[in-house]
Amino acid sequence: MPEQSGHQGRVRLPLPGARVVVRYLIPSGEATDALGELLSRDEQEVVVDGVRGVERIAISQIVAAKEVPPRPERPQRRS
Numbered sequence: 001m002p003e004q005s006g007h008q009g010r011v012r013l014p015l016p017g018a019r020v021v022v023r024y025l026i027p028s029g030e031a032t033d034a035l036g037e038l039l040s041r042d043e044q045e046v047v048v049d050g051v052r053g054v055e056r057i058a059i060s061q062i063v064a065a066k067e068v069p070p071r072p073e074r075p076q077r078r079s
Contacts, residue, residue: 011059013041014067021068022048024061031063 013020015038022034034057036050046062048055 011046011062011065013038013046013065016040018067019070020048020065022046022057022065023063024057025063026061035068 013022018038019036020034020038023031024034026032034048034050034052034055036048036055039047039049039054041047044059046057046059046065048057
C-alpha cells in the first residue's frame, strides 16, 4: 500500500486488524510514528495498538500512513 498524505486528502488505511505505521505531528511540530495493529478508523481519528499502548491519532495530524508486514518471529531461546 503506498504512503498516503493527510495533507493531500483523506488517509487511506487497510481494514482494522492490519499492522500499520502512522506518522503524525505532535504538539511541538515534530513527527512521530505509531507502529502496531489498526484497531479502528473513522473520519476523525485512527486508533493504533502499539508498543506505547493504544494511541488515538487525529486524522488532521497524520502526515503519512501505510500497511506494513507482520512482526518477524523472534528466534526461540535455547535452554
